[in-house]
Amino acid sequence: MKNKVILLVEDNPDDETLTLRALRKNQILNEIVVARDGAEALDYLFGTGVHVGRDTSIQPQLILLDLKLPKIDGLEVLKRLRADPRTTLLPVTVLTTSNEECDVVTSYQLGVNSYVRKPVDFDSFIEAVRQLGLYWLVLNTAPPIGS
Amino acid sequence: MRKWLAKFSPLGWRLVAATVAFSTVVALLATAFQLYIDYRRELGEIESTFEQVEQSYLPTLANALWATNRHELQVALNGLVRLPDVQYVAVKDNDKIWAEAGHPKSQNIRLRDYPLTQVHRGEIITIGGLTVVVDLAGVYQRLLDKFWVILITNGVKTFLVAGFMLWLFHWLVTRHLQRIAEFASCLSPGNLHERLTLDRSAHAQNKLDEFDLVLDGISRMQFNLATAVQTLEQDIVKLEQAEAEIQQLNTALEQRVVERTSQLEAVNQELEAFSYSVSHDLRTPLRSIDGFSQALVEDYGERLDAVGHDYLKRVRHAAQRMGLLIDDLLRLARVTRTDMKQVHVDFSALTQEVIADLHKHKGCSEAPFRVQASLVAYGDPALLRIVMENLLDNAWKYSSKIAQPQIEVGSVVQNGHTVYFVRDNGAGFDMAYVDKLFGAFQRLHRDEEFPGTGVGLATVKRIVHRHGGKIWAEAQPGAGALFSFTLTH
Numbered sequence: 001m002k003n004k005v006i007l008l009v010e011d012n013p014d015d016e017t018l019t020l021r022a023l024r025k026n027q028i029l030n031e032i033v034v035a036r037d038g039a040e041a042l043d044y045l046f047g048t049g050v051h052v053g054r055d056t057s058i059q060p061q062l063i064l065l066d067l068k069l070p071k072i073d074g075l076e077v078l079k080r081l082r083a084d085p086r087t088t089l090l091p092v093t094v095l096t097t098s099n100e101e102c103d104v105v106t107s108y109q110l111g112v113n114s115y116v117r118k119p120v121d122f123d124s125f126i127e128a129v130r131q132l133g134l135y136w137l138v139l140n141t142a143p144p145i146g147s
Numbered sequence: 148m149r150k151w152l153a154k155f156s157p158l159g160w161r162l163v164a165a166t167v168a169f170s171t172v173v174a175l176l177a178t179a180f181q182l183y184i185d186y187r188r189e190l191g192e193i194e195s196t197f198e199q200v201e202q203s204y205l206p207t208l209a210n211a212l213w214a215t216n217r218h219e220l221q222v223a224l225n226g227l228v229r230l231p232d233v234q235y236v237a238v239k240d241n242d243k244i245w246a247e248a249g250h251p252k253s254q255n256i257r258l259r260d261y262p263l264t265q266v267h268r269g270e271i272i273t274i275g276g277l278t279v280v281v282d283l284a285g286v287y288q289r290l291l292d293k294f295w296v297i298l299i300t301n302g303v304k305t306f307l308v309a310g311f312m313l314w315l316f317h318w319l320v321t322r323h324l325q326r327i328a329e330f331a332s333c334l335s336p337g338n339l340h341e342r343l344t345l346d347r348s349a350h351a352q353n354k355l356d357e358f359d360l361v362l363d364g365i366s367r368m369q370f371n372l373a374t375a376v377q378t379l380e381q382d383i384v385k386l387e388q389a390e391a392e393i394q395q396l397n398t399a400l401e402q403r404v405v406e407r408t409s410q411l412e413a414v415n416q417e418l419e420a421f422s423y424s425v426s427h428d429l430r431t432p433l434r435s436i437d438g439f440s441q442a443l444v445e446d447y448g449e450r451l452d453a454v455g456h457d458y459l460k461r462v463r464h465a466a467q468r469m470g471l472l473i474d475d476l477l478r479l480a481r482v483t484r485t486d487m488k489q490v491h492v493d494f495s496a497l498t499q500e501v502i503a504d505l506h507k508h509k510g511c512s513e514a515p516f517r518v519q520a521s522l523v524a525y526g527d528p529a530l531l532r533i534v535m536e537n538l539l540d541n542a543w544k545y546s547s548k549i550a551q552p553q554i555e556v557g558s559v560v561q562n563g564h565t566v567y568f569v570r571d572n573g574a575g576f577d578m579a580y581v582d583k584l585f586g587a588f589q590r591l592h593r594d595e596e597f598p599g600t601g602v603g604l605a606t607v608k609r610i611v612h613r614h615g616g617k618i619w620a621e622a623q624p625g626a627g628a629l630f631s632f633t634l635t636h
């Protein structure tokens with residue numbers, strides 16, 4: 001069985017590198033698609049813009065979504081993908097720097113599946129990514145999407 | 148007629164009534180006195196009639212009786228009975244009537260008996276008697292007539308005098324009083340300068356009387372009133388000016404409040420944005436520093452010597468400490484910003500929960516906590532939890548290096564206030580630096596001794612102040628510390 005895609009929405013190249021490193025460190029071998037702003041993430045999900053022609057019946061198994069993003073921010077991305085029937089059931093985890101209460105509350109109101117704050121300590125971050133991968137890619141039963 | 152009478156004042160009518168009553172009483176008394184005098188005079192006249200009879204008729208009648216001359220007796224009696232008021236006369240010898248004239252009467256009479264005497268042989272002998280009856284009816288009738296005449300005369304006179312007095316009183320007093328009353332009732336602040344004049348003859352005007360005093364008094368009163376009204380008007384103008392000024396000041400004040408409020412709101416929004424930005428943007432580079440340092444150790448560790456590893460360890464430690472500092476700072480800011488919801492809190496249970504969390508986090512040796520039972524507090528539970536987290540974490544931290552740590556939580560009542568305390572027997576501190584204790588980023592120990600950011604107690608102080616209480620500390624180096632706080636004024 002071919003491993004499904006993880007969509008990482010992250011604008012900061014350092015964070016991108018570190019997240020990818022943490023995923024590899026935890027033996028998560030899924031294909032990682034990186035979108036560097038909110039618009040690009042939506043293009044990927046809906047097969048538009050640079051991703052025109054992509055088969056949108058195939059959707060990522062997990063979306064790791066940063067909140068502070070150029071063009072379209074993470075909360076707006078979340079709102080739009082929850083509004084579209086093709087993506088409404090996708091598991092989304094907010095993976096961001098802050099745990100400001102307003103962000104947490106709004107994210108859950110918009111239908112996020114979990115909210116994880118990136119710790120400064122890289123060891124803790126690796127541990128967090130390990131648990132995330134274990135839960136969403138192994139333990140959790142994915143929603144039936146596409147064929 | 149009725150209308151004409153009505154123009155006279157009640158005062159005039161009262162005056163007339165009193166005059167008539169008094170004059171009637173006096174007239175009655177005078178009449179009674181006069182009638183009494185007349186009555187006495189009439190009785191005197193009757194008495195003189197009797198004397199006339201005694202002197203003029205008695206000898207004639209005695210001689211006629213002696214001579215038993217009836218005719219002469221009758222003639223004399225007929226003359227006698229014509230005297231005024233004489234009703235009846237009779238000559239008797241014992242019970243035998245020799246002659247009589249007039250008609251006998253038994254009521255309202257005066258009766259007098261005279262002896263008829265004759266000198267016979269040197270002796271005076273009584274040969275009979277004369278009876279004279281005088282009728283008083285005539286006297287009474289005359290007195291009655293006189294009474295009526297006096298009464299009617301007096302009545303007419305009194306009536307005329309009363310009428311004249313009524314008119315005179317009206318002419319001299321009442322009409323002027325009515326004019327004054329009318330004038331006074333028409334007086335208003337607008338026409339205080341109008342003069343009051345009375346319709347009086349030139350003669351009366353030349354002589355000063357009580358009305359002139361009244362006119363003078365009213366004129367003075369008008370002047371005083373006019374002065375008072377003027378003063379009042381000036382005062383009102385001043386008041387209105389003051390009110391307008393106050394209004395203006397209020398408007399300006401409200402304007403300023405609105406401006407300040409919007410400024411404050413802007414500052415608050417900026418602060419909010421700042422805090423949000425700090426929590427996102429300041430932490431991101433720290434993660435890179437820590438993450439890539441770790442990557443360096445893992446991927447290129449064999450090319451580094453021990454010093455290189457040590458440096459990288461220090462870089463990571465510094466980055467993580469910076470992360471903690473940012474978190475604590477944000478918590479301190481949040482403590483000031485969040486809304487407080489004050490309720491009654493089971494403070495003992497809250498403290499036990501915090502202790503349980505501490506055990507879980509530290510996961511290490513059991514620090515001996517003693518918590519007084521049934522502690523209660525009134526405050527925001529979330530904020531009180533932060534207070535106890537910081538105080539107990541400190542107590543644990545600073546007593547971690549001694550053999551038998553003891554940490555005690557309780558409350559005492561001082562001056563009517565509940566004072567909560569956290570006591571430990573740990574490292575303590577020098578009271579010379581107690582002023583620095585509650586300042587943000589102020590520390591009394593080096594990080595190598597006891598790690599920390601210096602934000603915890605500043606956070607605690609802010610929470611206690613937001614509850615209207617105060618916090619203070621007592622300690623000795625090496626002999627533990629005692630933190631006390633109240634939650635209300």
